[in-house]
Amino acid sequence: MNSIATSPNRSGLRFLVFQHVDVEHPGIFREFWREAGIVWDAVELDAGEPIPALEPYDALIVMGGPQDVWQEDEHPWLMPEKAAIRRFVQQLGRPYLGICLGHQLLAAALGGEVRLGNSPEVGPGEVELTAAGAADPLFAGLSSPLQTFQWHGAEVAALPAGAEVLARNEACAVQAFRFGFAAYGLQYHVEITDRTVPEWQQIPAYAASLETALGCERAAKLADETAGLLPGFAQAARRLNDNFLQIVTRAIAR
Template sequence: MKFLVIKHTRSEGFGIYEQFCLDAGIDVDYVELAKGDRFPDPQRYDGLWVMGGPMNVEDVDHCPWIADELAFIQRAVQQGLPYLGTCLGAQMLAAAMGGQVGFMAKPEVGLLPITLNPAGQQHPLLRGLDVQPNVFQWHGQGVQHLPPGATVLASSPQCPVQIYAVGDRAFGLQFHSEVTPAVMDRWVSIPDYRQELERSLGVAGREAFHQAVYDQAAATARDAHILFENFVAIAQSSKISVKEVGIEW
């Protein structure tokens, strides 16, 4: 099995999932857009992960590769490639598939609870998660209108679209399930990131958030592993079903 991971910036990578893939014997290729990498043929892969970044979906003037990325995502999802998008990656999925992304009334920042709705509680991607897990939130935009046929699986008071599905193989997570204490350490060491956190939370709030990432590391790692195993199972079953109907990957 091989996954493709799209990184929008060097500072926001695959996080804890890199180790999960290593442990599971899953090969990983990276497209690093900040380095000018090109998009490969999506049919070479069993799953596509699209990570976060400080830019927004509409920032095409500063990030001219966004248009190509949206086209690539649309192509991959339409071909049936399993997709998991994190934060910006969730917003990219919505934009690529006909939804709409925009600014929220207030940024959502912190280790905060989301609530799985009845559809989410029964969904294969979320099987094994608590109904109200705490997740790492750091975003000022969200999905305002879902793509046609998409289904909301989880929400929060500030953001009604926290997890959603497009069909049965493409998923957006508005939060950062990949974050570990080491990732948080790196982010707060970046002046722009630290200042952005302090604009939202203040210095004391930023420090409390940082500590909470350590305090809840075991729980968030457990939830990330549940998501990982469930996505791998979906990718495996998707590969089998595609072969059964005679489509070559």
């Protein structure tokens, strides 16, 4: 387990991060957490690192990855990961933020359904907030439609009982959802930085989905296409991060 300590821990908050490939980390959130003085521990599940005790953590952040939620034979660590997510959200009742695979794992762990979409969704694209999303504290101060960055082939096809859709688009009906008062899934990649596209293009599964979705010519230009949108992505990420930190703080006070 890789512990990233910001000294002193001004916020008093401690986050646990599950990663499924080393280049899918919290991205721009690392900068925000450093500024806020948040301590966070990263567990690289695909490298065989064990899941620690969950009780010391105020929030669980689960990142993306090239795996699919149903590939338990190929990736047996998916079973204890789902169990940990379920326990953190349902039994401990603590805030959760899942991105891409982390979004799908939240749905699967709580009884929803995840399956392959009709085609991969890769690159910049818009999502619309639902009425519930526009009223949700996670999206406070964010506009609709919201410019996002996508890179996924699977999608949440059926929500867990009691969950609510917060964002959608034509390609994917569940771009964001909430379970309970503080467990959130985002299908899109809010954590994107200037290193995201070139690093992810080196992952064979991602490169294949990129070319399927965009074709070879546009795929080769994706980093350039995305570069001009990075300031807007960063602004939206900061707002969402600030909103999530407020949700975590309120959860601690409950």
